Amino acid sequence: MKALARSYVWWPGLDADIEKAVSQCLACQHTRNFPPRSDVHHWESAKKPWSRLHIDFAGSFQGNTFFLVVDSFTKWLEVCPVKSTSASAAITFLQQLFATHGIPDEIVSDIGTAFTSEEFKLFTKNNRTRHIRSAPFHPATNGQAERMVQTMKSYLKKLDRHTDINIALARFLFDQHTTPHSVTKHSPAELLFNRELQTFFDKLSPGEISYGKVCEAQTQKSFVTGTPVWVRNYASGPKWIEGHVSKANVRRHLDQLRLRSPSQQPTSEEISSPTGRVPLTQTEAEAGEPTTPVGPQRSPELIETGEPPRRSAVDRRRPQFYDPSGC
Structure with missing residues (x-):
């Protein structure tokens, strides 16, 4: 439009006047495309383990709903089957994790009703934890949790329908905890506990197993x-x-x-x-x-x-004491 106008006429502020006319056109505004994507803002790297947690609910899968928690620093994943996507269900599981790993500095979630409720606000306030909520319809903001949701669902879809979901979930978490991450180059267990978890392959060298020493x-x-x-x-x-x-x-x-x-x-x-x-x-x-x-x-x-034998009536021999002068 600007190029066509400049090919016939020109006056000072021509481009600005054309932009103003288009911005005031309702039909143009209702049908225009999305603006260019803004630069991706990556999360700042967490400084220590269990400092920033990303949480989310995974939709129903074979009648089961899951609550996921991901540590940003170590990529350690925790998954818990829940009966509902309520604030109380999320708080109950987070309290169990806090008792084991401590209270985090930040929690990142979407704007689901469970995370915008007064109950969850009070929970984060009492624990002095900053709660960061992503923008509506923009799951990339909470990409850590979203990516784990996709990974977990991809694993569960490969299972047979008769497989015990609890056993399958435990195996999935164990593999996730012991496998080196592509970003950190270390397993989540090594970064979180400063040691590797013992796996089945470690059992292949029984000679290296130590049970300690008996007290002298x-x-x-x-x-x-x-x-x-x-x-x-x-x-x-x-x-x-x-x-x-x-x-x-x-x-x-x-x-x-x-x-x-x-x-x-x-x-x-x-x-x-x-x-x-x-x-x-x-x-x-x-x-x-x-x-x-x-x-x-x-x-x-x-x-x-056992029961001691009866004492003999024979007189017992007196003990011989050590004589240093000879045998």
Whole structure:
């Protein structure tokens, strides 16, 4: 229009007058195209893990709705199946994440009703978290979450209809957490936890698995056959009963045994017993297991004890003391 006018006439401000006439034409304004795209404004890089989170709801897939949370710095993804796209559903899941990873500085979302509600505003205010909302009908503003939504949906569409959705989702998240990202060149787990998660492939080298060392204090304590001991009693009767280390009748941990002096006087319960000592119960002496279950122990030094034999009437030999002058 401007070129056509200038080919016939000219006056000062010709171009401005033509632009004004077009801007005041309603038909021209109603049918004109979109203006040229503005320069893309990329998000500033987060300075630390779990500083800026992008959140969004993923539409219904096979009757399931999901809530997604993406950490901008590490690309760590969290997905939770929810019953509705409500503010309470989003807050409940975010509270669980905050308890594990901490409270973020910023949360980016769209302008869905769940994120513009007073409940969600109060939630971000109480946590001193800045809430950034994208422009209407412009999902690129929250591109981090939108991209993860597309990735997750693409994965779920490949599944068989009879596949357990919870197991499939757990596998998807595990792969996402352990796979190096194309942008960061590191896996999300490495950036978030400063370590790699152990995968199935790590199990292929069992020789490198370390279970730690047994405490030296535990390995030094031992009992040989015939040692007089006090055995912790978990049946009715006294708390400790007299015994000798003999054979596999009663299973006890080292912490449940203590040395007993052979010359130690019997207690009142032992005197009232026909044998002069408190016998083991039927369950302990014959069945070979304590009446009360004992929790699993890491230490392998389990001592097998049984009912002590009757004392012999023969006088015991006096101990020989060390003589430094000779053998």
